[in-house]
Amino acid sequence: MAETGILIYGANGYTGELVARQAKQRGLAPVLAGRGAAVEPLARQLGFESRVFPLSDPSALDRGLSGIALVLHCAGPFSRTSRPMADACLRTGAHYADITGEASVFETLAARDAEAKARGVMLLPGAGMDVMPSDCLAAHLKRRLPTAKRLVLAFTSTAGISRGTAATMIENLPKAGLVRRGGRLVRVPLAWRSRNVDFGRGPLPCATIPWGDVSTAFHSTGIPDIEVYTPMRRGQLLGLRLLRPFVALLGTAPVQAFLKRRVRARAAGPGEMARSQGIALFWGEVEDDAGRRAAARQLTPEGYTLTALASVAVAEKVLVGHAPAGFQTPSRAYGPDFILELPGCSREDL
Numbered sequence: 001m002a003e004t005g006i007l008i009y010g011a012n013g014y015t016g017e018l019v020a021r022q023a024k025q026r027g028l029a030p031v032l033a034g035r036g037a038a039v040e041p042l043a044r045q046l047g048f049e050s051r052v053f054p055l056s057d058p059s060a061l062d063r064g065l066s067g068i069a070l071v072l073h074c075a076g077p078f079s080r081t082s083r084p085m086a087d088a089c090l091r092t093g094a095h096y097a098d099i100t101g102e103a104s105v106f107e108t109l110a111a112r113d114a115e116a117k118a119r120g121v122m123l124l125p126g127a128g129m130d131v132m133p134s135d136c137l138a139a140h141l142k143r144r145l146p147t148a149k150r151l152v153l154a155f156t157s158t159a160g161i162s163r164g165t166a167a168t169m170i171e172n173l174p175k176a177g178l179v180r181r182g183g184r185l186v187r188v189p190l191a192w193r194s195r196n197v198d199f200g201r202g203p204l205p206c207a208t209i210p211w212g213d214v215s216t217a218f219h220s221t222g223i224p225d226i227e228v229y230t231p232m233r234r235g236q237l238l239g240l241r242l243l244r245p246f247v248a249l250l251g252t253a254p255v256q257a258f259l260k261r262r263v264r265a266r267a268a269g270p271g272e273m274a275r276s277q278g279i280a281l282f283w284g285e286v287e288d289d290a291g292r293r294a295a296a297r298q299l300t301p302e303g304y305t306l307t308a309l310a311s312v313a314v315a316e317k318v319l320v321g322h323a324p325a326g327f328q329t330p331s332r333a334y335g336p337d338f339i340l341e342l343p344g345c346s347r348e349d350l
Contacts, residue, residue: 006030007068010075012039014269022308061088070318073098077168078105095122101130106215113327122323128307131212132330136339139331141286142221144294148286154197154229159270159278159302166263178210180226191240199281204231220329278302295350
């Protein structure tokens with residue numbers, strides 16, 4: 001084990017700053033870090049230590065993690081940044097948590113379970129909106145129906161998305177859709193399936209998306225067939241299906257650059273009023289081979305507020321010694337009811 005400090009890497013980003021401010025509110029004193037000096041003004045404002053080091057230099061990374069017990073990794077896209085940070089945590093003995101929702105990151109870190117256990121290090125990706133609440137919901141449904149073989153999850157949030165989230169979604173567009181079948185991850189077309197979901201305010205048309213739960217919910221529950229949905233207007237659904245023949249084109253450098261330029265022109269993320277008034281809604285259902293079903297809904301604060309609350313709650317648990325070694329999902333580490341420990345969160349069995 002390293003020592004006793006928390007380091008928030010990427011604290012100058014939209015979500016990283018929210019995490020840092022939540023840590024301050026909870027009376028913690030994390031080190032704020034990032035790839036450049038942009039992190040230093042926020043650290044001075046909050047009265048925290050700052051460190052600047054790149055992810056590309058292993059020696060600098062190891063020095064940057066000196067005295068650190070837990071890294072809250074908030075600098076995406078995590079498909080590029082999680083590996084060097086996880087490598088450094090395994091070398092130095094610091095626990096690792098991040099706020100990714102990328103299935104490829106979850107699977108990569110899951111494959112390092114034995115290595116992490118041997119080093120006494122916890123690897124816990126998805127400690128925010130992606131995927132803590134839905135992971136807890138999946139584990140709760142499995143608890144209600146232990147024989148479940150099929151899991152369907154859906155979510156919606158009212159406050160919009162940040163530039164970083166949008167950029168990650170753009171990078172993942174060429175990979176199309178993703179579900180789990182027979183315990184294996186399977187690529188499917190964009191908006192592969194659609195259905196109506198009632199989040200508690202009437203049914204909404206939804207379509208499948210390649211969300212991280214197709215990875216994490218399997219590790220948490222063992223359920224072999226998993227799909228994740230989110231609401232889509234008819235025009236959005238049609239547009240995605242029309243794009244199916246051009247998926248490869250979406251991954252080309254000119255198209256990616258054009259889409260990311262449009263993202264950079266937008267606001268960094270939802271404003272304070274949108275966050276304070278926003279909510280996120282979750283729905284899930286499991287079914288077994290005998291046709292038995294169980295369903296539930298969850299209500300939480302909007303996604304970025306929830307990410308700050310959840311990731312700092314993970315940090316607090318690590319500080320009191322609750323950090324099981326190896327690859328973990330939120331519900332595996334802290335139980336299906338972890339979500340209910342956070343303010344503004346509730347669950348309803350249907």
